[in-house]
Amino acid sequence: xxxxxxxxxxxxxxxxxxxxxxxxxxxxxxxxxxxxxxxxxxxxxxxxxxxxxxxxxxxxxxxxxxxxxxxxxxxxxxxxxxxxxxxxxxxxxxxxxxxxxxxxxxxxxxxxxxxxxxxxxxxxxxxxxxxxxxxxxxxxxxxxxxxxxxxxxxxxxxxxxxxxxxxxxxxxxxxxxxxxxxxxxxxxxxxxxxxxxxxxxxxxxxxxxxxxxxxxxxxxxxxxxxxxxxxxxxxxxxxxxxxxxxxxxxxxxxxxxxxxxxxxxxxxxxxxxxxxxxxxxxxxxxxxxxxxxxxxxxxxxxxxxxxxxxxxxxxxxxxxxxxxxxxxxxxxxxxxxxxxxxxxxxxxxxxxxxxxxxxxxxxxxxxxxxxxxxxxxxxxxxxxxxxxxxxxxxxxxxxxxxxxxxxxxxxxxxxxxxxxxxxxxxxxxxxxxxxxxxx
Numbered sequence: 269x270x271x272x273x274x275x276x277x278x279x280x281x282x283x284x285x286x287x288x289x290x291x292x293x294x295x296x297x298x299x300x301x302x303x304x305x306x307x308x309x310x311x312x313x314x315x316x317x318x319x320x321x322x323x324x325x326x327x328x329x330x331x332x333x334x335x336x337x338x339x340x341x342x343x344x345x346x347x348x349x350x351x352x353x354x355x356x357x358x359x360x361x362x363x364x365x366x367x368x369x370x371x372x373x374x375x376x377x378x379x380x381x382x383x384x385x386x387x388x389x390x391x392x393x394x395x396x397x398x399x400x401x402x403x404x405x406x407x408x409x410x411x412x413x414x415x416x417x418x419x420x421x422x423x424x425x426x427x428x429x430x431x432x433x434x435x436x437x438x439x440x441x442x443x444x445x446x447x448x449x450x451x452x453x454x455x456x457x458x459x460x461x462x463x464x465x466x467x468x469x470x471x472x473x474x475x476x477x478x479x480x481x482x483x484x485x486x487x488x489x490x491x492x493x494x495x496x497x498x499x500x501x502x503x504x505x506x507x508x509x510x511x512x513x514x515x516x517x518x519x520x521x522x523x524x525x526x527x528x529x530x531x532x533x534x535x536x537x538x539x540x541x542x543x544x545x546x547x548x549x550x551x552x553x554x555x556x557x558x559x560x561x562x563x564x565x566x567x568x569x570x571x572x573x574x575x576x577x578x579x580x581x582x583x584x585x586x587x588x589x590x591x592x593x594x595x596x597x598x599x600x601x602x603x604x605x606x607x608x609x610x611x612x613x614x615x616x617x618x619x620x621x622x623x624x625x626x627x628x629x630x631x632x633x634x635x636x637x638x639x640x641x642x643x644x645x646x647x648x649x650x651x652x653x654x655x656x657x658x659x660x661x662x663x664x665x666x667x668x669x670x671x672x673x674x675x676x677x678x679x680x681x682x683x684x685x686x687x688x689x690x691x692x693x694x695x696x697x698x699x700x701x702x703x704x705x706x707x
Contacts, residue, residue: 296340296401297313297314297315297393297395297401297433298313298314298315298316298322298338298339298340299312299313299314299338299339299340299341299395299397299399300312300313300314300322300324300336300337300338300339300347300361300431301336301337301338301339301344302330302335302336302337303335303336303337304330304332304334304335308337309330310396310397311324311328311329311330311336312324312325312327312328312329312395312429312430312431313394313395313429313431313432313433314338314361314431315376315431315433315441315444316375316376317375317376317464317468318375319375320345320362320363320364321360321361321362321363321468321471322338322360322361322363323358323359323360323361323444323464323467323468324358324359324361324431325357325358325359325430325431325444325445325446325447326352326356326357326358326359326446326574327357327430327431327446327447328429328430328431329350329359329573329574330573331573331575331576332573333347333350333571333573334492334570336350336361338361338363341399345363345364346363346364347361347362347363348362348363348364348569349361349362349548349569349571350362350548350571350573351471351548351571352546352574353463353466353467353471355417355463356546356574357446357447357457357459357463358444358446358459358463358464358467360467360468360471362471376433376439376440376441377439377440377441378440378441378461378464378465387406387407387408387409388405388406389436389437390406390409390434390435390436390437390442391403391404391405391406391434391435391437392404392406392422392424392428392432392433392434392435392445392456393432393433393435394427394428394429394432395429395431395432396429402426404424404425404426404427404428404454405424405425406422406423406424406425406434407423407424407425408422408423409421409422409423412457414457417463418460418462418463419446419457419458419459419460419463420434420443420457420458420459420460421449421455421456421457421458422434422445422455422456422457422458423452423454423455424454424455424456425454426454427454428445428454428456429445430445430446430447430448430456431444431445432444432445433445434458441461441464442458442460442461443458443459443460443461443464444458444459444464445457445458446458446459484566484567484568484569485504485552485553485566485567485568486504486505487501487502487503487504487505488500488501488504488551488552488553488567488568489501489503489568490551490568490570492570492572493696494545494575494695494696494697495542495543495544495545495572495575495636495693495696496540496541496542496543496634496696497519497540497541497543497549497570497572498538498539498540499517499519499538499539499540499541499551500537500538501517501532501537501538501553502537502538504537504553506532506533506553507553507554507555508555509533509555510555512557513555513556513557514531514533514555514556514557515531515532515533515553515554515555516529516530516531516532516553516554516555516556516560517529517530517531517532517539517551517552517553518550518551518552518553518554518560518563518564518567519539519541519549519550519551520549520550520551520552520563520564520567521543521544521547521548521549521646522547522548522549522550523547523548523643523644523645523646524645524646525645527560528541529559529560532553541650542634542636542648542650542693543572543636543648544572544636544638544640544646544648544691544693545572545573545574545575545693545696545698546572546573546574547571547572547646548569548570548571549569549570549571549572550563550564550567550568550569551564551567551568551569551570552564552565552566552567552568553566575693575696575697575698576697576698577697577698577699578693578694578695578697578698578699579697580624580694580695580697581624581625581626581630581655581660582623582624582625583622583623583624583694583699584622584623584624585620585621585622585699585700586621586622586623586662587602587619587620587621588619588620588621588690588692588700588701588702589602589603589619589702590602590603590606590610590616590617590618590619590669590690590704591603591616591617591618591619591666592610592615592616592617593614593615593616593617593668599664599666600615600617600619600666602619606688606704606705606706607706607707608683608706611669611675611683611706612675612683614668614670616668616669616670616675617666617667617668617669618637618666618667618668618669618672618674618690618692619664619665619666620663620664620665620666620692620699620700621662621663621664622662622663622699622700623660623661623662623663624655624660624663625660626655626656626657626660627657628657629654629655629656629657630654630655631652631654632652632654633652633653633654633655633694633695634650634652634653634693634694634695634696635650635651635652635653635692635693635694636648636649636650636651636692636693637649637651637667637672637674637690637691637692638690638691638692638693639669639674639688639689639690640688640689640690641684641686641688642684642685642686642687642688642706643684647673647674649672649673649674653694653695683706684706685706685707686705686706687703687704687705688703688704688705688706689701689702689703690702690703690704
């Protein structure tokens with residue numbers, strides 16, 4: 269994997285100007301297949317943007333992304349990682365081309381919209397599982413704002429699949445279809461090149477500093493069930509260590525500058541973690557004097573897919589927010605504006621209120637609370653959850669961000685301005701989430 273190429277591409281895209289008017293040869297679509305079933309299942313088309321990198325819509329992604337394959341109709345390549353963007357609409361797919369280049373397929377050049385670009389100058393290229401390709405005309409386009417992001421709502425001459433590229437008459441890429449619009453016929457949301465560039469930049473930041481793709485060490489296994497991962501190295505031949513060194517099993521979240529680690533050369537040679545969905549992870553063993561500070565040279569890598577909303581027991585979130593502690597022992601009160609002073613003061617609480625339907629206690633459920641900062645660094649807190657009939661009409665709970673340790677790294681690195689996202693997951697399903705801006 270040539271990470272420097274992805275970084276260079278993202279930089280070029282962010283600085284791209286529409287002054288480039290030379291015509292380009294139209295490229296074709298790749299296909300994404302799932303080999304996890306008895307027979308291969310076509311997932312979606314994929315838009316290649318550089319060597320070993322394609323962009324897809326997340327709408328059609330299966331829950332398990334371990335056995336995905338990219339194909340050009342002649343050759344196939346194993347997907348090494350699927351990295352969803354922060355908005356959840358797009359994903360960057362990394363695959364290893366080895367020595368085999370895609371047949372007849374070259375990256376799609378981006379075209380940022382000109383003020384005078386007409387809908388009649390655009391088409392949408394659709395694909396299906398039989399390898400068919402068809403162009404749909406664009407009848408209308410309007411701007412749509414969702415969660416503060418700008419999208420394009422297109423009306424087309426016929427149906428298309430999520431992941432289809434929106435093209436100008438010269439074959440340049442104007443956007444990617446991400447989802448079907450609920451109202452009207454043949455109406456679809458499309459992300460614009462600016463959003464694509466940001467998504468690729470985020471993926472580049474995740475991959476920056478990670479060693480090149482390589483063979484996983486024999487005997488090191490990863491078992492993933494929803495967001496619960498078990499890493500086992502009991503059958504692995506451990507690497508040698510120098511005098512004064514210890515062996516550590518590292519779990520690396522590719523967006524983070526810190527590691528989770530445990531001693532590797534003990535009788536206990538497996539570890540279990542609750543992980544934040546929608547992120548890319550690496551696990552390997554290193555020798556180090558004291559706390560490890562470098563990445564393993566051999567490792568396994570895996571993605572934790574985004575998960576469905578929690579619906580067990582008719583679960584429904586009412587309020588999920590940051591709350592401020594009150595005097596006289598009263599319950600914290602949710603706030604609409606989160607400040608750095610509030611976070612630093614220790615008065616900040618994670619607050620949740622929800623309803624559900626049970627007739628008796630349901631125990632043994634896992635709980636993960638996560639905080640993602642504007643740099644895409646993620647902090648996690650693990651606990652447990654139970655459903656109780658006495659609470660089901662309004663199950664309100666709150667816990668200090670300090671007690672969960674979600675602010676400790678921010679205290680060291682400083683509180684970045686920008687958008688933060690908090691979420692909590694019960695048994696791997698998304699129970700509630702919200703965003704707040706630190707100005």
